[in-house]
Amino acid sequence: MIVDTLDMTADEFAAGTGWQIKPEGACKGEVCVPLGGSTFDTRVTAERLGMAIVEHDGMWAIGPESIGDRALTTAEAPDLVLGDIDGKEFALSSLRGQKVVIVSWAPY
Amino acid sequence: MSGPDASRELIAAASPQHPSLLDPTHQMDALFGVVNIPNVIWIDEDGVIVRPPEPGWPSGETPFPDDMFASIPAMGSAPTAPKPAADGPGQWDVLRSGQTRGDYADAIRDWVAHGAASRFALTPDEVIARSEPRSNDASRGAAHFELANRLWADDRAAAIEHFNACHRLQPDNWTYKRQAWSLLGRETVGGKYGQFAQAPLAGEEADWPFASDFGSDVVTTEVGGYYPSTL
Numbered sequence: 001m002i003v004d005t006l007d008m009t010a011d012e013f014a015a016g017t018g019w020q021i022k023p024e025g026a027c028k029g030e031v032c033v034p035l036g037g038s039t040f041d042t043r044v045t046a047e048r049l050g051m052a053i054v055e056h057d058g059m060w061a062i063g064p065e066s067i068g069d070r071a072l073t074t075a076e077a078p079d080l081v082l083g084d085i086d087g088k089e090f091a092l093s094s095l096r097g098q099k100v101v102i103v104s105w106a107p108y
Numbered sequence: 109m110s111g112p113d114a115s116r117e118l119i120a121a122a123s124p125q126h127p128s129l130l131d132p133t134h135q136m137d138a139l140f141g142v143v144n145i146p147n148v149i150w151i152d153e154d155g156v157i158v159r160p161p162e163p164g165w166p167s168g169e170t171p172f173p174d175d176m177f178a179s180i181p182a183m184g185s186a187p188t189a190p191k192p193a194a195d196g197p198g199q200w201d202v203l204r205s206g207q208t209r210g211d212y213a214d215a216i217r218d219w220v221a222h223g224a225a226s227r228f229a230l231t232p233d234e235v236i237a238r239s240e241p242r243s244n245d246a247s248r249g250a251a252h253f254e255l256a257n258r259l260w261a262d263d264r265a266a267a268i269e270h271f272n273a274c275h276r277l278q279p280d281n282w283t284y285k286r287q288a289w290s291l292l293g294r295e296t297v298g299g300k301y302g303q304f305a306q307a308p309l310a311g312e313e314a315d316w317p318f319a320s321d322f323g324s325d326v327v328t329t330e331v332g333g334y335y336p337s338t339l
Binding site: 001051052054056057059063064068069070072073074075076077078080082083084086092095097098099100101102103104105106107 | 114151164240246258
């Protein structure tokens with residue numbers, strides 16, 4: 001995700017990355033990574049999760065986690081929310097109770 | 109760039125009964141590890157992934173529009189692109205190898221019929237182990253990719269630097285490469301199929317700002333390596 005400051009709340013971090021900040025650490029699915037501090041800090045959390053940070057002219061791009069050497073750290077599907085062709089948001093979780101097949105394609 | 113208009117006509121033509129969503133910030137890569145298209149992910153009723161991203165198609169037929177290839181002018185190769193071996197595979201040898209296209213829909217049908225008992229349904233540990241490798245370099249590449257897309261319209265030189273950075277950091281990520289190449293193709297060739305011109309125009313190789321191009325990278329990919337067989 002791209003932000004204009006690394007000074008964000010734990011909730012903002014969770015909304016952008018899917019990692020919830022709990023007393024036991026940063027958690028996604030059944031995986032929790034200890035953070036070792038009481039006050040949320042974006043840089044410390046990103047480092048513990050293996051999230052690269054690249055800055056460009058006041059924009060900070062935070063890459064996805066890189067722990068366990070695989071893209072998926074859990075088989076629990078993430079809280080994917082994307083907009084449809086008209087901009088209306090659709091949540092993957094709204095399909096809970098059905099089998100889901102997601103097809104990623106591109107107009108090229 | 110990658111807004112609604114790029115896909116609207118295609119979605120309308122398909123007239124699907126399922127949701128069609130847009131992913132301009134490439135959440136599918138960050139959240140699931142999608143690095144090429146088409147890629148398919150299976151998720152069960154409890155929200156658990158049973159197959160991580162893999163190549164998949166609705167059938168074994170992949171027709172192209174009649175006028176598509178004729179509309180793309182002669183293309184060259186990026187000056188710094190890898191050189192193919194003299195006896196190496198052709199582009200279509202690589203693109204048509206790997207995952208058997210005609211088998212994919214039947215695999216889905218088997219899962220629909222048998223659920224967790226389907227031989228295609230993977231355990232959580234298998235799902236994680238089969239997902240795309242993700243190093244810290246890959247995370248850094250993702251950050252560069254996001255910046256590249258954000259800067260493309262307003263700071264072209266910086267965008268190109270960030271695209272080249274992510275291509276170096278995660279060379280197996282076809283999404284990063286094809287996104288960059290297609291953005292230029294839309295401009296240099298334009299028209300209905302310009303985005304498929306993912307290489308410099310013949311005679312304009314010196315103007316190409318990227319390290320490689322689609323044709324060069326495909327023919328230097330091992331047979332079966334572009335769409336790996338996973339079923």
